[in-house]
Amino acid sequence: MLLRHTIPALTACATLVLLPAAGAQAAPMDTKVTVKAAPGKKAVPFCETHKCIALTFDDGPSDNTTKLLATLKKYKAKATFFVMGSRVKKHPVLTKNIVKGGHELGNHTWSHPWLTDLTPAEIYKEINETQKLIKKTTGKTPTLFRAPGGLTDDDVNAVVAKLKLAQIPGTVATKDYVKDYRDVAFLTTAALEAAGKNAVVLMHETVKETVDSMPKVLSTLAKEGYYFVTVSKLLEGQTLVPGESYPKNETGELDDDDDFSGPAGEV
Protein backbone atom coordinates (compact mmCIF):
# COMPACT_ATOMS: atom_id res chain seq x y z
CA MET A 1 0.00 0.00 0.00
CA LEU A 2 1.27 3.42 -0.84
CA LEU A 3 1.97 5.74 2.03
CA ARG A 4 0.37 9.08 1.47
CA HIS A 5 0.31 12.40 3.11
CA THR A 6 -1.91 15.23 2.15
CA ILE A 7 -1.51 18.94 2.29
CA PRO A 8 -5.06 19.70 3.37
CA ALA A 9 -7.06 22.47 1.84
CA LEU A 10 -8.56 24.82 4.36
CA THR A 11 -11.91 23.44 5.34
CA ALA A 12 -13.09 26.08 7.78
CA CYS A 13 -12.62 29.22 5.77
CA ALA A 14 -11.45 30.45 2.44
CA THR A 15 -9.29 33.46 1.84
CA LEU A 16 -10.50 35.94 -0.71
CA VAL A 17 -7.86 38.33 -1.86
CA LEU A 18 -8.62 41.40 -3.87
CA LEU A 19 -6.05 41.86 -6.58
CA PRO A 20 -4.69 45.37 -6.90
CA ALA A 21 -5.64 47.34 -9.99
CA ALA A 22 -3.11 47.25 -12.79
CA GLY A 23 -0.16 49.39 -11.87
CA ALA A 24 -1.20 49.65 -8.22
CA GLN A 25 1.68 49.90 -5.80
CA ALA A 26 0.14 48.15 -2.81
CA ALA A 27 1.46 44.70 -1.99
CA PRO A 28 -1.31 42.19 -2.69
CA MET A 29 -1.33 40.74 0.83
CA ASP A 30 -2.33 44.14 2.22
CA THR A 31 -5.80 43.82 0.77
CA LYS A 32 -6.70 40.43 2.21
CA VAL A 33 -10.11 39.77 3.65
CA THR A 34 -11.29 36.44 4.95
CA VAL A 35 -14.68 34.93 4.24
CA LYS A 36 -16.26 31.78 5.62
CA ALA A 37 -16.86 28.90 3.27
CA ALA A 38 -20.39 27.60 3.11
CA PRO A 39 -20.99 24.93 5.76
CA GLY A 40 -19.95 21.50 4.56
CA LYS A 41 -18.35 22.87 1.46
CA LYS A 42 -14.63 22.41 0.94
CA ALA A 43 -12.71 25.62 0.41
CA VAL A 44 -10.91 26.07 -2.87
CA PRO A 45 -7.10 26.00 -2.46
CA PHE A 46 -5.71 29.53 -2.50
CA CYS A 47 -3.53 29.01 -5.56
CA GLU A 48 -6.40 27.73 -7.69
CA THR A 49 -7.83 31.22 -7.62
CA HIS A 50 -4.70 33.33 -7.23
CA LYS A 51 -1.56 33.92 -9.24
CA CYS A 52 0.91 32.04 -7.04
CA ILE A 53 4.62 31.49 -7.38
CA ALA A 54 6.92 29.50 -5.08
CA LEU A 55 10.43 30.88 -4.70
CA THR A 56 12.90 28.33 -3.37
CA PHE A 57 16.38 28.86 -1.98
CA ASP A 58 18.87 26.02 -1.66
CA ASP A 59 22.03 25.13 0.25
CA GLY A 60 21.61 27.28 3.36
CA PRO A 61 21.42 28.45 6.01
CA SER A 62 24.24 30.77 5.06
CA ASP A 63 25.79 34.16 5.61
CA ASN A 64 23.08 35.58 3.33
CA THR A 65 20.06 34.15 5.17
CA THR A 66 19.40 37.14 7.43
CA LYS A 67 19.46 39.60 4.55
CA LEU A 68 17.20 37.39 2.47
CA LEU A 69 14.70 36.99 5.32
CA ALA A 70 14.55 40.78 5.77
CA THR A 71 13.87 41.28 2.06
CA LEU A 72 11.17 38.62 1.99
CA LYS A 73 9.52 40.19 5.04
CA LYS A 74 9.56 43.64 3.44
CA TYR A 75 7.61 42.31 0.46
CA LYS A 76 5.36 40.02 2.54
CA ALA A 77 6.74 37.05 0.62
CA LYS A 78 6.88 33.46 1.84
CA ALA A 79 9.46 31.08 0.43
CA THR A 80 10.81 27.57 0.80
CA PHE A 81 14.35 26.89 1.94
CA PHE A 82 15.94 23.55 1.02
CA VAL A 83 18.57 23.37 3.73
CA MET A 84 21.53 21.09 4.34
CA GLY A 85 21.86 19.25 7.65
CA SER A 86 25.50 20.23 8.06
CA ARG A 87 24.57 23.89 7.74
CA VAL A 88 21.58 23.60 10.05
CA LYS A 89 24.04 22.22 12.61
CA LYS A 90 26.30 25.23 12.07
CA HIS A 91 23.47 27.79 11.99
CA PRO A 92 20.65 26.68 14.32
CA VAL A 93 19.48 30.25 15.01
CA LEU A 94 19.24 31.08 11.31
CA THR A 95 17.31 27.85 10.78
CA LYS A 96 14.83 28.85 13.48
CA ASN A 97 14.59 32.35 12.01
CA ILE A 98 13.53 30.90 8.66
CA VAL A 99 10.62 29.13 10.37
CA LYS A 100 9.79 32.20 12.49
CA GLY A 101 9.48 34.20 9.27
CA GLY A 102 6.67 31.90 8.16
CA HIS A 103 8.75 30.12 5.55
CA GLU A 104 8.98 26.41 4.85
CA LEU A 105 12.00 24.17 5.33
CA GLY A 106 12.77 21.32 2.97
CA ASN A 107 15.47 18.65 3.19
CA HIS A 108 18.49 19.01 0.86
CA THR A 109 20.65 16.24 2.41
CA TRP A 110 23.34 16.53 5.07
CA SER A 111 26.44 17.22 2.97
CA HIS A 112 25.20 17.77 -0.61
CA PRO A 113 26.63 14.65 -2.23
CA TRP A 114 25.52 13.33 -5.61
CA LEU A 115 23.12 10.77 -4.20
CA THR A 116 23.33 8.58 -7.29
CA ASP A 117 26.94 7.78 -6.31
CA LEU A 118 25.91 6.46 -2.87
CA THR A 119 24.58 3.18 -1.52
CA PRO A 120 20.98 3.07 -0.26
CA ALA A 121 22.29 3.05 3.34
CA GLU A 122 24.38 6.15 2.67
CA ILE A 123 21.47 7.90 0.97
CA TYR A 124 19.24 7.08 3.93
CA LYS A 125 21.76 8.50 6.38
CA GLU A 126 22.20 11.73 4.40
CA ILE A 127 18.47 12.43 4.35
CA ASN A 128 17.40 10.94 7.68
CA GLU A 129 20.08 12.69 9.76
CA THR A 130 18.96 15.97 8.21
CA GLN A 131 15.30 15.21 8.98
CA LYS A 132 16.18 14.48 12.60
CA LEU A 133 18.24 17.64 13.06
CA ILE A 134 15.64 19.92 11.46
CA LYS A 135 13.00 18.39 13.77
CA LYS A 136 15.27 18.82 16.79
CA THR A 137 16.13 22.41 15.84
CA THR A 138 12.72 23.72 14.79
CA GLY A 139 10.17 21.21 16.07
CA LYS A 140 9.02 20.64 12.50
CA THR A 141 9.66 17.58 10.33
CA PRO A 142 10.05 18.46 6.65
CA THR A 143 7.72 16.87 4.14
CA LEU A 144 9.61 18.09 1.07
CA PHE A 145 12.94 17.02 -0.40
CA ARG A 146 15.19 18.27 -3.18
CA ALA A 147 18.12 16.17 -4.39
CA PRO A 148 21.47 17.95 -4.84
CA GLY A 149 22.03 18.57 -8.52
CA GLY A 150 18.56 17.17 -9.16
CA LEU A 151 20.21 13.75 -9.34
CA THR A 152 17.93 10.86 -8.47
CA ASP A 153 17.52 7.20 -9.37
CA ASP A 154 15.42 4.28 -8.15
CA ASP A 155 17.48 3.91 -4.95
CA VAL A 156 17.11 7.60 -4.13
CA ASN A 157 13.39 7.56 -4.89
CA ALA A 158 12.89 4.50 -2.66
CA VAL A 159 14.67 6.12 0.30
CA VAL A 160 12.81 9.39 -0.17
CA ALA A 161 9.54 7.46 -0.24
CA LYS A 162 10.49 5.52 2.89
CA LEU A 163 11.13 8.81 4.69
CA LYS A 164 7.69 10.05 3.54
CA LEU A 165 9.07 12.97 1.57
CA ALA A 166 7.75 14.39 -1.69
CA GLN A 167 10.36 15.54 -4.19
CA ILE A 168 10.40 19.14 -5.39
CA PRO A 169 12.93 19.48 -8.21
CA GLY A 170 11.60 22.90 -9.24
CA THR A 171 10.00 23.83 -12.54
CA VAL A 172 12.35 26.66 -13.55
CA ALA A 173 15.76 27.92 -12.43
CA THR A 174 17.67 31.17 -12.70
CA LYS A 175 20.78 29.02 -13.14
CA ASP A 176 22.63 31.01 -10.51
CA TYR A 177 24.80 27.90 -10.04
CA VAL A 178 26.62 28.96 -13.21
CA LYS A 179 29.45 31.18 -12.00
CA ASP A 180 29.33 33.44 -15.07
CA TYR A 181 25.66 34.24 -14.34
CA ARG A 182 26.37 35.64 -10.89
CA ASP A 183 25.48 39.22 -11.64
CA VAL A 184 22.56 41.01 -9.96
CA ALA A 185 21.08 42.48 -13.14
CA PHE A 186 21.45 39.19 -15.02
CA LEU A 187 19.87 37.14 -12.24
CA THR A 188 17.05 39.68 -11.84
CA THR A 189 16.18 39.31 -15.52
CA ALA A 190 16.53 35.54 -15.28
CA ALA A 191 14.10 35.35 -12.35
CA LEU A 192 11.55 37.63 -14.03
CA GLU A 193 11.73 35.64 -17.25
CA ALA A 194 11.42 32.35 -15.36
CA ALA A 195 8.41 33.53 -13.36
CA GLY A 196 5.01 32.10 -14.17
CA LYS A 197 1.81 31.10 -12.43
CA ASN A 198 2.44 28.07 -10.20
CA ALA A 199 6.15 28.03 -11.05
CA VAL A 200 8.62 26.66 -8.51
CA VAL A 201 11.76 28.74 -8.99
CA LEU A 202 15.07 27.12 -8.06
CA MET A 203 17.67 29.54 -6.69
CA HIS A 204 20.47 29.49 -4.12
CA GLU A 205 20.65 31.64 -1.03
CA THR A 206 24.38 30.96 -1.00
CA VAL A 207 24.69 33.10 -4.13
CA LYS A 208 24.95 36.68 -2.87
CA GLU A 209 23.86 38.12 -6.22
CA THR A 210 20.62 36.11 -6.05
CA VAL A 211 19.83 37.56 -2.62
CA ASP A 212 20.67 41.04 -3.92
CA SER A 213 18.35 40.53 -6.90
CA MET A 214 15.33 39.82 -4.70
CA PRO A 215 14.11 43.39 -3.98
CA LYS A 216 13.67 44.12 -7.67
CA VAL A 217 12.31 40.63 -8.44
CA LEU A 218 9.76 40.76 -5.61
CA SER A 219 8.63 44.33 -6.27
CA THR A 220 8.21 43.67 -9.99
CA LEU A 221 6.32 40.40 -9.56
CA ALA A 222 4.10 41.87 -6.81
CA LYS A 223 3.04 44.61 -9.25
CA GLU A 224 2.20 41.84 -11.74
CA GLY A 225 -0.19 40.40 -9.14
CA TYR A 226 1.88 37.45 -7.93
CA TYR A 227 1.52 35.97 -4.47
CA PHE A 228 4.74 34.50 -3.08
CA VAL A 229 3.84 31.25 -1.34
CA THR A 230 5.59 28.23 0.13
CA VAL A 231 5.69 25.05 -1.93
CA SER A 232 3.19 23.39 0.44
CA LYS A 233 0.81 26.30 -0.07
CA LEU A 234 1.25 25.99 -3.83
CA LEU A 235 0.40 22.27 -3.63
CA GLU A 236 -2.45 22.70 -1.14
CA GLY A 237 -5.31 20.33 -1.78
CA GLN A 238 -3.19 17.77 -3.61
CA THR A 239 -2.39 14.35 -2.19
CA LEU A 240 1.37 13.91 -2.35
CA VAL A 241 2.72 10.40 -2.82
CA PRO A 242 6.08 10.08 -1.00
CA GLY A 243 8.99 9.67 -3.39
CA GLU A 244 7.17 11.24 -6.33
CA SER A 245 7.97 14.68 -7.79
CA TYR A 246 5.74 17.75 -7.70
CA PRO A 247 4.17 19.90 -8.98
CA LYS A 248 2.49 17.76 -11.58
CA ASN A 249 0.67 20.44 -13.49
CA GLU A 250 0.75 22.61 -16.55
CA THR A 251 4.12 24.06 -15.64
CA GLY A 252 5.60 20.61 -16.26
CA GLU A 253 8.91 19.23 -15.13
CA LEU A 254 12.27 20.86 -15.57
CA ASP A 255 13.75 20.94 -19.02
CA ASP A 256 15.97 17.98 -19.78
CA ASP A 257 18.88 20.30 -20.46
CA ASP A 258 18.67 21.94 -17.06
CA ASP A 259 21.77 20.84 -15.24
CA PHE A 260 21.97 21.75 -11.59
CA SER A 261 25.38 20.32 -11.06
CA GLY A 262 27.95 22.10 -8.96
CA PRO A 263 30.66 21.21 -6.53
CA ALA A 264 29.49 19.21 -3.53
CA GLY A 265 28.61 21.41 -0.60
CA GLU A 266 28.27 24.43 -2.83
CA VAL A 267 25.62 24.96 -5.43
Ligand SMILES: [Zn+2]
Ligand atom coordinates in the same frame (compact mmCIF):
# COMPACT_ATOMS: atom_id res chain seq x y z
ZN1 LIG B 1 22.07 22.32 -3.67
